[in-house]
Amino acid sequence: xxxxxxxxxxxxxxxxxxxxxxxxxxxxxxxxxxxxxxxxxxxxxxxxxxxxxxxxxxxxxxxxxxxxxxxxxxxxxxxxxxxxxxxxxxxxxxxxxxxxxxxxxxxxxxxxxxxxxxxxxxxxxxxxxxxxxxxxxxxxxxxxxxxxxxxxxxxxxxxxxxxxxxxxxxxxxxxxxxxxxxxxxxxxxxxxxxxxxxxxxxxxxxxxxxxxxxxxxxxxxxxxxxxxxxxxxxxxxxxxxxxxxxxxxxxxxxxxxxxxxxxxxxxxxxxxxxxxxxxxxxxxxxxxxxxxxxxxxxxxxxxxxxxxxxxxxxxxxxxxxxxxxxxxxxxxxxxxxxxxxxxxxxxxxxxxxxxxxxxxxxxxxxxxxxxxxxxxxxxxxxxxxxxxxxxxxxxxxxxxxxxxxxxxxx
Amino acid sequence: xxxxxxxxxxxxxxxxxxxxxxxxxxxxxxxxxxxxxxxxxxxxxxxxxxxxxxxxxxxxxxxxxxxxxxxxxxxxxxxxxxxxxxxxxxxxxxxxxxxxxxxxxxxxxxxxxxxxxxxxxxxxxxxxxxxxxxxxxxxxxxxxxxxxxxxxxxxxxxxxxxxxxxxxxxxxxxxxxxxxxxxxxxxxxxxxxxxxxxxxxxxxxxxxxxxxxxxxxxxxxxxxxxxxxxxxxxxxxxxxxxxxxxxxxxxxxxxxxxxxxxxxxxxxxxxxxxxxxxxxxxxxxxxxxxxxxxxxxxxxxxxxxxxxxxxxxxxxxxxxxxxxxxxxxxxxxxxxxxxxxxxxxxxxxxxxxxxxxxxxxxxxxxxxxxxxxxxxxxxxxxxxxxxxxxxxxxxxxxxxxxxxxxxxxx
Numbered sequence: 001x002x003x004x005x006x007x008x009x010x011x012x013x014x015x016x017x018x019x020x021x022x023x024x025x026x027x028x029x030x031x032x033x034x035x036x037x038x039x040x041x042x043x044x045x046x047x048x049x050x051x052x053x054x055x056x057x058x059x060x061x062x063x064x065x066x067x068x069x070x071x072x073x074x075x076x077x078x079x080x081x082x083x084x085x086x087x088x089x090x091x092x093x094x095x096x097x098x099x100x101x102x103x104x105x106x107x108x109x110x111x112x113x114x115x116x117x118x119x120x121x122x123x124x125x126x127x128x129x130x131x132x133x134x135x136x137x138x139x140x141x142x143x144x145x146x147x148x149x150x151x152x153x154x155x156x157x158x159x160x161x162x163x164x165x166x167x168x169x170x171x172x173x174x175x176x177x178x179x180x181x182x183x184x185x186x187x188x189x190x191x192x193x194x195x196x197x198x199x200x201x202x203x204x205x206x207x208x209x210x211x212x213x214x215x216x217x218x219x220x221x222x223x224x225x226x227x228x229x230x231x232x233x234x235x236x237x238x239x240x241x242x243x244x245x246x247x248x249x250x251x252x253x254x255x256x257x258x259x260x261x262x263x264x265x266x267x268x269x270x271x272x273x274x275x276x277x278x279x280x281x282x283x284x285x286x287x288x289x290x291x292x293x294x295x296x297x298x299x300x301x302x303x304x305x306x307x308x309x310x311x312x313x314x315x316x317x318x319x320x321x322x323x324x325x326x327x328x329x330x331x332x333x334x335x336x337x338x339x340x341x342x343x344x345x346x347x348x349x350x351x352x353x354x355x356x357x358x359x360x361x362x363x364x365x366x367x368x369x370x371x372x373x374x375x376x377x378x379x380x381x382x383x384x385x386x387x388x389x390x391x392x393x394x395x396x397x398x399x400x401x402x403x404x405x406x407x408x409x410x
Numbered sequence: 411x412x413x414x415x416x417x418x419x420x421x422x423x424x425x426x427x428x429x430x431x432x433x434x435x436x437x438x439x440x441x442x443x444x445x446x447x448x449x450x451x452x453x454x455x456x457x458x459x460x461x462x463x464x465x466x467x468x469x470x471x472x473x474x475x476x477x478x479x480x481x482x483x484x485x486x487x488x489x490x491x492x493x494x495x496x497x498x499x500x501x502x503x504x505x506x507x508x509x510x511x512x513x514x515x516x517x518x519x520x521x522x523x524x525x526x527x528x529x530x531x532x533x534x535x536x537x538x539x540x541x542x543x544x545x546x547x548x549x550x551x552x553x554x555x556x557x558x559x560x561x562x563x564x565x566x567x568x569x570x571x572x573x574x575x576x577x578x579x580x581x582x583x584x585x586x587x588x589x590x591x592x593x594x595x596x597x598x599x600x601x602x603x604x605x606x607x608x609x610x611x612x613x614x615x616x617x618x619x620x621x622x623x624x625x626x627x628x629x630x631x632x633x634x635x636x637x638x639x640x641x642x643x644x645x646x647x648x649x650x651x652x653x654x655x656x657x658x659x660x661x662x663x664x665x666x667x668x669x670x671x672x673x674x675x676x677x678x679x680x681x682x683x684x685x686x687x688x689x690x691x692x693x694x695x696x697x698x699x700x701x702x703x704x705x706x707x708x709x710x711x712x713x714x715x716x717x718x719x720x721x722x723x724x725x726x727x728x729x730x731x732x733x734x735x736x737x738x739x740x741x742x743x744x745x746x747x748x749x750x751x752x753x754x755x756x757x758x759x760x761x762x763x764x765x766x767x768x769x770x771x772x773x774x775x776x777x778x779x780x781x782x783x784x785x786x787x788x789x790x791x792x793x794x795x796x797x798x799x800x801x802x803x804x805x806x807x808x809x810x811x812x813x814x815x816x817x818x819x820x
Contacts, residue, residue, distance in 0.1 A: 001643060003669065008527055018678055050468075064657050065452070066449060066452060066655070071431075104685075107680065107682040108680065111679060116418065119418040133682065246477045247687060249681070256413065269547050270517065270521045271514040272543065
């Protein structure tokens, strides 16, 4: 069968392989010590309380077995999310639970928003670097992703203005808090400036915010959606993946009612509805525990992981040329090794030779060939003893790669 | 905000409202006795065994909390499905568990297949009538759906040949067994003829088969995918929704390896992965029970429901002009009321005036204005005492509608 002759243009030409998945696969096959995985620390999954929540829901009279009647998500969970976010000062006045739409993780939110808005030939702005699976969704839609350099306090405003002077953009996709891959957080001042630009040049802002509650610095700044006030141009994506468990596949979108309505319609065509069992278990869990304490436990642990990895890296890998930043929350350290001219090549070298996996930074850049000396290191799953061993292996790998590179230059 | 000015063409112009959902909503609001819902009978959900399966999985060491590593679905479930279908003689030699891809219900399978293959401007063949949420997915993709009249033993072959002589079609979407909405089953002889046409005119066959195991007539005939043998042009969709519980959101696609590979990539961009808890619970359930006995219990009950509704309709509604067919399985009775010139109008009349809900047949036709005298009646959830009352109300509604129509003709 001539399958490429039957697949559509998107499938043949715009559907990308996940480079993250490719590296994770080799890493697993080589049994490498992983500083690469953007996943929560398994020991922090609240398994006991979740089991109890599931047991309560499974033995309740909740309508979990039939088709869902609430195609936007379980109503009680939407109400809880709206109240929780409002309590944290993250929502503008106009948002009610009717503006909350539950998704199979934020990825479904991104994908449905792309289905709502994007047309081949459109141009959008993204942070450079940014989350590759989001860029993949956008590129699959046939749009051009223009990168705005991301600085430690947020996007480079001048570069953004220059880009906006040159073309019409439809939206700006941003992860403002403890960004993936950089760990950077956009300052509230920059958020206001970017909102002004969004009004002036009339583009939407997609605010992807899964790491907010894993803060090592207290309140990590406000949301775009709150700062925008009456202006409904910000669409907010939240997720339970990093604060409860990604296997429950539960995120949410907060958007203008007209957008929510279209999301519901795209949902019906895409999957009819989501499994209510999972949403009800999450609702039971979040209302049954001391959430503040739970989130503090997560943040404390991740801060310890960050500190241990930073300290080990400084001892074992920085002497080999690694430069590293200190994030205020989330899962990731961002850095560079100025003498490396192809971090992807180094990544496979390190996995195969020293059994340590890192994520090459260039895969996070919207434009090929950028960030070839950059690196993402994940501390989320790395306990202190692993951090020491991982940093040692990384240092070793860097030393050996430098020798190899000197012997056989690119 | 000018939202329509921001939405893409698909969202503004190709994304349809679900007419089924609209009728169900009014039906629920009016507390109507429903002969409309295409859902399983709630009392048949195997709640006890499912609770036990969930409890076993929740307290096991299975990796249900993190991101799924198997983006095509839980490997054990794919193996089980392949073995089960092979045991029933439904699969050709080339299919292994690697060709099985788990979905959030068959709707996700349809949607991902549309994403793989369809391009605006394509033409596809569908049965006339057919399942509206499938037609909605195809039309959302911008394709033209040409209807092939469906007869009691399957598609009208001559009509199909005439259509194929006039244009190139990319695929044929069919529900060959106990079809929704007609309950009709395509004979094996017709399947062979259609496969010959598919080879001759080089189109794919999408075989949607969720009702197969709810048979009142024994083995309901083979599958297209088995009949096609080495030819990998048939893509098969199966579902646990009708035989376990739709709330678990679990279906599957069997397809050529090259198609499965693309489905996985579209899945990653669409949702990353599905919740493994649900798939593991289903695997535990199907391997732990006597499945043959379970399916016989379902079929026996649905046959009783069919017989009771048929008998009550013959007594109370057929005298008002309802003509009705007898399906060999599934959920639906298909019929017509020759004197009705707008079944949609009758549907709302019946809900509001007699508190009985039926599904107007015209919404199932790919071409507007067809089947305006046709009707779908669902017996799945209708216990015999409800059947009697429902048929009485339907008879009353027909009588009153006839009077109203005579007084105020369309």
